[in-house]
Amino acid sequence: MNTAQSPEDLLRTLAPQVLGAVVRRYGHFDAAEDATQEALLAAALQWPRDGTPDDPKAWLIRVAARRLTDILRSEQARKARESRVLPDEPAQTRNSDDTLILLFLACHPSLPVASQIALTLRAVGGLTTAEIARAFLVPEATMTRRITRAKQRIKDSGLPFALPADQRSRLAAVLHVLYLIFTEGYASTAGPALHRVELTAEAIRLARLVHGVLPDDSEVCGLLALMLLTDARRPARTASDGSLVPMSEQNRRLWDAERVAEGVALLEAVLPRGEVGPYQVQAAIAALHDEAPSAEETDWPQILALYEVLLGMADNPVVALNHAVAVAMVHGPDAGLRLVDSLVDDGRLAADHRVAAVRGHLLERAGDPAAARAAYEEAAARTASQPQQRYLRTQATRLRS
Known part of the structure; x- marks a missing residue:
């Protein structure tokens, strides 16, 4: 110690x-x-x-x-x-074994995902209830009730303190919860900050723990690699005033080279095994972005191919939206817009600002500034993230001139 x-x-x-x-x-x-x-x-x-x-x-x-x-x-x-x-x-x-068991207990399948996340951060991450409530923008009393109900449900289940017999099926829930914690920390859905570093750091710490105990699991490797390769870009995602900087405009010298190297090494170790899952594919996409010397030199055809592989694994509208961006980068904005327009009526994205934001970007590239401005304004109205709102409104204002 x-x-x-x-x-x-x-x-x-x-x-x-x-x-x-x-x-x-x-x-x-x-x-x-x-x-x-x-x-x-x-x-x-x-x-x-x-x-x-x-x-x-x-x-x-x-x-x-x-x-x-x-x-x-x-x-x-x-x-x-x-x-x-x-x-x-x-x-x-037993240090890591006990913590891993706690993680599996917190991700009990009878719990709603929101409760799994809260209990993981409380019991395994050591965050206080107040810290968790602030991270997810709910009153502390609400988070207290959520955690209390989750603990009571685990107590009532009568499960022994041991790794579950169906460890492999529970592992998927564990990885999903860690992915959600990381995602909320890296791109906060609401509030004044673009990042919540305490959440990304905790997600990476717990993913390292799971990887340390299950080093041969390909998707555990993939998730850890994805987190590292994505978080490597965090230092360049905001300007000195806290405003959002899109990837194409980021100073790549600020990216964390050590994290990039570690993430790439994990991928190189796991991909030859042939058991490729969605976290590994997403990590491979992140690696292509991170290893490109500049935005112009990004290997978009390879990224497009990987998104098509990812689409074949699951019906995920966010993946479909990212696929549309890759299509636009390879085949032009009009091709991407046709795919984005097909997602507008997808109820799973009804409250998500990203469809309108992507439409704004592609409409601007296609030479339609008026429609792009309207799309940016729609996107700004849909997001509760203040940095995202400011960025999107700035884009809309820029197109008024």
């Missing part, structure tokens, strides 16, 4: 490990989480005064165990539970 971390970072790192150890030995998610949170609070108050213990995780588990005993007594369940309460001196614990 690297005790050179700040106390706050150390506690956040240890939180899922301690909770995992407590839940694994006791099996009561809700009570164990309460006990763990109290242990973390005690550490936050005592360690700055008394110093960090030699074995901070063991200290936290011991305090959580004692608090858990108090909780059980207050619930008058001491006799029934006594044999399962943690000892004062914990045996050797």
Whole structure:
């Protein structure tokens, strides 16, 4: 354990490990989480005064165990539970295994996706309920109820603290939740900021954890590569005033070369296996963007081919929209517009600003500034992201002159 971390970072790192150890030995998610949170609070108050213990995780588990005993007594369940309460001196614990099990529990298939995300960030990521509520722009009380219901449903399921027997089918839900957390962090759907770095960082951290335990799973590799290759561009996505910078105008020298190299290496290791899934294909598209020396030198024909592969894997309207952009880059804006127009009536994109934004861009390229301006204005009205609104309104204003 690297005790050179700040106390706050150390506690956040240890939180899922301690909770995992407590839940694994006791099996009561809700009570164990309460006990763990109290242990973390005690550490936050005592360690700055008394110093960090030699074995901070063991200290936290011991305090959580004692608090858990108090909780059980207050619930008058001491006799029934006594044999399962943690000892004062914990045996050797399993760090990543426990955290991985927590991640699989948080992605329980009976939970709605929104609850899976919230519980993952709370139990595994160590974010507070207030932080999660701010990230998803809901009142803290609403997020508290969502997390409480999720924990109760897991408790009622009676599942043991262990990786599920159907690990492979649950893995898809885990990867989907991590993908959604990353996506919301990288391109926030609402609010004043384009990015929520705490969400992208947490999604990458958890994807690294899953990859560390399941290094031979091709889609785990693909998702981690996709996150790294996409997040590599984040430093160039906003100007000094916080305004959005489209990829074609970004200073590519600001892209994170180390993340690009790591993402490409993951892809090169996994693609020869032949088990290609959608995360790997998306990562390959991201790699083509990242490795292009300039926007003009982007290999759009190869990107178009990959989007066609992706379309064949699932009926996804966002993929179809990105495919239309690739078609426009290869075959001209009119060809792309025909495909975009076919998506206008897709109910799954009814509230999404991206269709109108793409139409505006392609109409401008096609030489119809009046229609492009109207499309940009429509897109700005549809998004709740303030940086996106400002960018789209700037585009519309520019075409009035």
